[in-house]
Amino acid sequence: xxxxxxxxxxxxxxxxxxxxxxxxxxxxxxxxxxxxxxxxxxxxxxxxxxxxxxxxxxxxxxxxxxxxxxxxxxxxxxxxxxxxxxxxxxxxxxxxxxxxxxxxxxxxxxxxxxxxxxxxxxxxxxxxxxxxxxxxxxxxxxxxxxxxxxxxxxxxxxxxxxxxxxxxxxxxxxxxxxxxxxxxxxxxxxxxxxxxxxxxxxxxxxxxxxxxxxxxxxxxxxxxxxxxxxxxxxxxxxxxxxxxxxxxxxxxxxxxxxxxxxxxxxxxxxxxxxxxxxxxxxxxxxx
Amino acid sequence: xxxxxxxxxxxxxxxxxxxxxxxxxxxxxxxxxxxxxxxxxxxxxxxxxxxxxxxxxxxxxxxxxxxxxxxxxxxxxxxxxxxxxxxxxxxxxxxxxxxxxxxxxxxxxxxxxxxxxxxxxxxxxxxxxxxxxxxxxxxxxxxxxxxxxxxxxxxxxxxxxxxxxxxxxxxxxxxxxxxxxxxxxxxxxxxxxxxxxxxxxxxxxxxxxxxxxxxxxxxxxxxxxxxxxxxxxxxxxxxxxxxxxx
Ligand SMILES: Nc1ncnc2c1ncn2[C@@H]1O[C@H](COP(=O)(O)OP(=O)(O)O)[C@@H](O)[C@H]1O
Ligand SMILES: [Mg+2]
Numbered sequence: 001x002x003x004x005x006x007x008x009x010x011x012x013x014x015x016x017x018x019x020x021x022x023x024x025x026x027x028x029x030x031x032x033x034x035x036x037x038x039x040x041x042x043x044x045x046x047x048x049x050x051x052x053x054x055x056x057x058x059x060x061x062x063x064x065x066x067x068x069x070x071x072x073x074x075x076x077x078x079x080x081x082x083x084x085x086x087x088x089x090x091x092x093x094x095x096x097x098x099x100x101x102x103x104x105x106x107x108x109x110x111x112x113x114x115x116x117x118x119x120x121x122x123x124x125x126x127x128x129x130x131x132x133x134x135x136x137x138x139x140x141x142x143x144x145x146x147x148x149x150x151x152x153x154x155x156x157x158x159x160x161x162x163x164x165x166x167x168x169x170x171x172x173x174x175x176x177x178x179x180x181x182x183x184x185x186x187x188x189x190x191x192x193x194x195x196x197x198x199x200x201x202x203x204x205x206x207x208x209x210x211x212x213x214x215x216x217x218x219x220x221x222x223x224x225x226x227x228x229x230x231x232x233x234x235x236x237x238x239x240x241x242x243x244x245x246x247x248x249x250x251x252x253x254x255x256x257x258x259x260x261x262x263x264x265x266x267x268x269x270x271x272x273x274x275x276x277x278x279x280x281x282x283x284x285x286x287x
Numbered sequence: 288x289x290x291x292x293x294x295x296x297x298x299x300x301x302x303x304x305x306x307x308x309x310x311x312x313x314x315x316x317x318x319x320x321x322x323x324x325x326x327x328x329x330x331x332x333x334x335x336x337x338x339x340x341x342x343x344x345x346x347x348x349x350x351x352x353x354x355x356x357x358x359x360x361x362x363x364x365x366x367x368x369x370x371x372x373x374x375x376x377x378x379x380x381x382x383x384x385x386x387x388x389x390x391x392x393x394x395x396x397x398x399x400x401x402x403x404x405x406x407x408x409x410x411x412x413x414x415x416x417x418x419x420x421x422x423x424x425x426x427x428x429x430x431x432x433x434x435x436x437x438x439x440x441x442x443x444x445x446x447x448x449x450x451x452x453x454x455x456x457x458x459x460x461x462x463x464x465x466x467x468x469x470x471x472x473x474x475x476x477x478x479x480x481x482x483x484x485x486x487x488x489x490x491x492x493x494x495x496x497x498x499x500x501x502x503x504x505x506x507x508x509x510x511x512x513x514x515x516x517x518x519x520x521x522x523x524x525x526x527x528x529x530x531x532x533x
Contacts, residue, residue, distance in 0.1 A: 179367075179369070181365060181367060181369055182369055182371075184334070184339055185362065185365070185369050186386075187339060187358065188337045188338065188339050188358050188361075188362045188363065189358075189362050189382070189383050189386050189434055190358055190359050190386060190387075191386050195386065199371065199382070200371065203371060203372070203373035203374075204371075204372070204373075206373075281373075283372050283373055283414045283416060284372075
C-alpha cells in the first residue's frame with residue numbers, strides 16, 4: 001500500500017517535470033530565443049562595423065587624400081552637414097520613383113491581364129517584354145532627354161523601363177502557375193472569365209507579384225538616379241544630379257553621402273512594399 | 288428527379304482511347320461507387336458528367352434531360368480541397384451562390400445555415416490555412432453541396448486524409464447522407480471505403496476503360512463504426528478484387 005502510494009507520487013512528480021518545464025528551464029529557453037534574436041542583429045552590425053573600421057584605418061594609415069577616398073567618419077560628417085540639401089534632392093528622386101513605379105504597376109497589370117487571357121497577345125508581346133529588359137538603360141536615357149527635354153518625364157520613363165520587367169514577369173508567372181484544377185472547378189460552377197480572374201487568379205498570383213514588386217522597389221531608385229545623372233546640368237536636381245555635380249568637382253565625400261542617401265531611399269521603398277504586402281495578403285501570416 | 292445516367296460514353300485523350308464504353312447509373316437517392324485503377328479515366332468521367340468535357344460519343348442525362356457537354360447542373364469535389372486561401376470559410380463556401388448571382392449578404396446568410404451540419408460552426412471567419420485537412424474537405428464538400436444540393440459528385444474526397452480522420456469523415460458523411468438524401472457518385476480506389484459507403488459499386492477496367500463489374504452492396508452504411516461482419520462481405524470483396532485483377 002505504502003509502496004504503491006510512493007510510486008504514484010513519484011510518477012506524478014516525474015510527469016510534472018517532463019510536461020511543464022520548471023521556471024528555470026523556461027528562463028533558459030526564453031534567453032535562448034532572445035540570444036538568437038540579438039545575434040541576428042548583432043552579427044551583421046558587427047561585421048559592417050568591422051569593415052568600416054578597416055576602411056577608416058586604411059585611409060588614415062595610408063593618408064589617402066579626401067578627393068580620392070574619404071573615410072567613413074568624413075562621409076558621415078558630410079552627410080550630416082548636407083542633410084537638408086540631400087533631403088530636398090531625395091524628395092525629387094522619390095517623386096520620380098513613385099510615379100514611375102505606379103505607372104509600371106498599372107502597365108504590368110494591363111499587359112499581364114491581356115497576355116493571360118489572350119494567347120495570341122502573349123505570343124506577340126512576350127518577346128517584346130523580354131527585349132525591354134535587354135535595353136541598356138544608359139544608352140537610351142540620353143535619347144529620352146533629347147525627345148522629352150530636361151523635365152521629370154524622361155526620368156519617370158527610365159524608372160518605368162527598369163521596374164516594368166520584374167513586375168510584369170512575376171505577375172505573369174503567378175497567373176500562369178495557378179493550379180488548373182481551380183480553373184476547372186470554377187468553370188464547372190459557371191464562373192465568367194472576369195470572375196475567374198478576379199476571384200481566383202489574381203489572389204493566387206499576389207505572392208509572386210509582390211516578389212517582383214520588391215525587386216523593382218530596390219531597382220527603381222537606381223533607375224531615377226541614372227535618369228538624373230544623364231541630365232544633371234539643366235535638370236530638376238535629384239540625388240543623381242547632386243552626385244554627378246559633386247563628382248565633377250572631386251567632392252568624393254559628397255558622392256558617398258549621396259550614395260548613402262540612395263541606399264536609404266531604396267531600403268525605405270523596399271520596406272514600404274513589404275508593409276503593403278503584409279496588409280494585402282493577410283492570409284499568408286495565418287497558416 | 289436527381290438521377291444520373293451515363294450512356295455509352297467514349298473519350299479519346301491524347302490519342303489513347305481512355306473511356307471505351309461507359310454505362311453507369313445513379314438512381315435518385317443512391318450512393319454509387321466507382322472503383323478503378325489509377326489513370327483509367329475516373330476523373331475524366333466526372334469532367335464529362337459535369338459538362339467540362341465533351342465525350343466523343345454517348346450521352347449524359349441528369350433528371351432525364353440531356354446535359355452532355357453543358358456545365359451548370361452539377362459541380363464536383365476533388366481530392367484537393369481547392370479552397371481559395373484569400374477568403375475565409377464562409378466566403379469560400381458561398382462562392383457557388385455568388386456565382387449564381389445571389390447578393391453577397393444573402394449568399395453568406397444561406398451558407399451560414401449549413402455550417403453546423405458540415406461541422407464548421409464557429410469557423411466561418413477562419414482562413415483555409417488555419418483549418419485541419421478534414422475540415423478543409425468538409426468545407427469543400429459544403430461548397431459542392433451549395434452548387435447542387437441534390438447531386439454530389441465526389442472524386443476521391445478523402446484520399447489525402449490519414450486513416451483515423453478518414454474514418455471519422457466516413458461516419459460523418461453517412462450521417463449527413465441520411466439528413467439530406469442526395470444522389471451521390473463516389474470515386475475511390477479504396478475497396479473497403481467503397482463497401483462501407485456505397486450501395487452500388489461499379490468496377491472499371493484498365494484503358495480502354497469499360498465497366499468490369501456492377502455489384503449491389505446490401506450491408507453498406509452501418510449504424511456502428513465497427514468492422515462489417517456480414518457473411519456476404521468477403522464474397523463481395525473478393526468479387527471486386529477479382530474484377531480489379533488484384
Ligand atoms: N486533358 C487531357 N489530355 C490528355 N490526356 C489526359 C487529359 N486528362 C487526362 N488525361 C489522361 O487520361 C488518363 C485518365 O486520367 P484521369 O481521368 O485523371 O484518371 P483517374 O482519375 O482514373 O486516375 C490519364 O492517363 C491521363 O494522363
Ligand atoms: Mg483522378
